[in-house]
Amino acid sequence: MEWVTLLLDAMWAAIPAVGFGMIFNVPRSALPLCAVGGAFTYGFREVLMHHHLTIELSTFIAATAIGIIGVFWSRAYVMPRPVYTVPSIIPIIPGTYAYEMMISLVSMNTDGVTDALLSSFIENGLHAVSILFAIAFGLVLPSMYYTKRQKPII
Amino acid sequence: MQKGFPTISKEEQTRITTVVVRVAAMLLEYGAESRLIEQLSSRLGVALGCTSIEISLIPSAIVLTTLIGDSSVTTTRRAHEQPINMSIVHQIVTICIAAEKNPRDIMMVETKLANIHSNPYPxxxxxxxxxxxxxxxxxxxxxxxxxxxxxxxxxxxxxxxxxxxxxxxxxxxxxxxxxxxxxxxxxxxxxxxxxxxxxxxxxxxxxxxxxxxxxxxxxxxxxxxxxxxxxxxxxxxxxxxxxxxxxxxxxxxxxxxxxxx
Known part of the structure; x- marks a missing residue:
């Protein structure tokens, strides 16, 4: 039963990956792989979080995994790596955390600073920033490994 | 005429420079990462017969020098703000790889560059x-x-x-x-x-x-x-x-x- 929920969620996560691929105008042949990448990244992160890893660590591992997979795809289909990796990480972007952070910031301005608002601001802000950095580091690591070789990937 | 190099006149070198800087500026405008810009333009330049390509990038402009033996041509282009378009970046990558397979064929590169289409989704x-x-x-x-x-x-x-x-x-x-x-x-x-x-x-x-x-x-x-x-x-x-x-x-x-x- 848990696997069914996981698969369904991963399928829902494939939709934003394809939609954002269209905003970035990726070639049509790359769209199916973007969908697979988005579903994989989201599903992998859910599995890791299910095993009681923190959300930041799971995000980092999932982003690194899609970064490594992107290297193989880019070599096989002669495509720059960001074509696959950037749409794939879109489903794990911490939109809600950033939004909650902004809300509490504005309420502090209008209603005065309270302990609850302040702690909500700091908690959500830390989550949003650390998840963003986890995504970025995860995507950068694989390409850092390949830049020490002289021969380019594609 | 430099020793060891096939004869490339100054006019031909200027033509090569124009093509290479056009590729680099397009990559910058449509959102490629800097390393890809530098790698692709130097690969294209070498394929067209240059000794090497030196490039300097800032977010709004591009400065590029082609070197053939001792003679060098430098040019600058302004990069205008464009929506991100990975389809164009992909087509440029394909052109560069094609140019490496048939070196010194500047006509082919110019025609292919003129035929790049942005492929927008409806x-x-x-x-x-x-x-x-x-x-x-x-x-x-x-x-x-x-x-x-x-x-x-x-x-x-x-x-x-x-x-x-x-x-x-x-x-x-x-x-x-x-x-x-x-x-x-x-x-x-x-x-x-x-x-x-x-x-x-x-x-x-x-x-x-x-x-x-x-x-x-x-x-x-x-x-x-x-x-x-x-x-x-x-x-x-x-x-x-x-x-x-x-x-x-x-x-x-x-x-x-x-x-x-």
Whole structure:
């Protein structure tokens, strides 16, 4: 039963990956792989979080995994790596955390600073920033490994 | 005439330089990472017969020198702001690889460059698809089905607004602020008579179509690979876009005086 929920969620996560691929105008042949990448990244992160890893660590591992997979795809289909990796990480972007952070910031301005608002601001802000950095580091690591070789990937 | 090099006159070298700088400027405008710009232009230059290519990048311009033996030609191009288009970047990669297979064939490169097309997705496909994407976000965050429908509506209208404003050549910052404003206005329908129980999720996911994913990732990739100034430039651009979207959201919420504000 848990696997069914996981698969369904991963399928829902494939939709934003394809939609954002269209905003970035990726070639049509790359769209199916973007969908697979988005579903994989989201599903992998859910599995890791299910095993009681923190959300930041799971995000980092999932982003690194899609970064490594992107290297193989880019070599096989002669495509720059960001074509696959950037749409794939879109489903794990911490939109809600950033939004909650902004809300509490504005309420502090209008209603005065309270302990609850302040702690909500700091908690959500830390989550949003650390998840963003986890995504970025995860995507950068694989390409850092390949830049020490002289021969380019594609 | 230099020793060891096939004869390339100054005019031919200028022609090569024009082609290479055009490729580099297009890559910069359509959102390729700096390392790809440098690698592709030097590979293309070597394939066309240069000894080496030296390139200097800043976010708004490009300076490029071709070296053939002792003679060098330098040129500068301004990069204009364009929407990100990975399809064009992919076509340029293909052209460079084709040029490496048939070296010194500048005619072929010039014809192929002239035939690059931007391949945009049609509006009837992209607008519902973006609506569905943001609705899927709200579903993943746990919104109810009424919230799902409102998110779909808000994001689709937002995408239409974004396309309409972009086609009228407004600055990207204005486009983002206004789109965020429209999205939030429509999404706050969910608070109207308790239409959806998960209003804040609807509000936060309907503006997700404005996430500047490419500038952020590109800035990190650039900074980590040693292009510090490019990294800062792109980081600033992405942060400004985010700030302008939050400005639009705040304006809409202030106008409607939504609970929790």
């Amino acid at each position: 509006a009837w496909l992209i607008v519902p698809m973006i609506g569905l994407s943001c609705a899927a976000f709200s579903h993943l965050q746990g919104a109810d089905w009424a919230g799902f429908c409102i998110t779909f509506l808000a994001a689709s209208v937002g995408m239409m607004v974004r396309r309409a404003l972009s086609s009228r050549n407004y600055s990207l910052l204005i486009v983002f602020a206004f789109t965020a404003f429209v999205c939030t206005m429509i999404a706050s329908l969910s608070f109207y008579q308790g239409l959806s129980a998960t209003g804040s999720i609807v509000l936060s996911s309907s503006v997700l179509l404005l996430v500047p994913g490419f500038p952020y990732i590109n800035s990190m990739l650039d900074a980590f690979k040693g292009y510090i100034s490019m990294g800062w430039g792109r980081w600033t651009q992405a942060t400004l876009l985010t700030l302008m979207s939050s400005l639009g959201i705040m304006l809409a919420m202030g106008l409607l005086d939504i609970k929790g504000w």
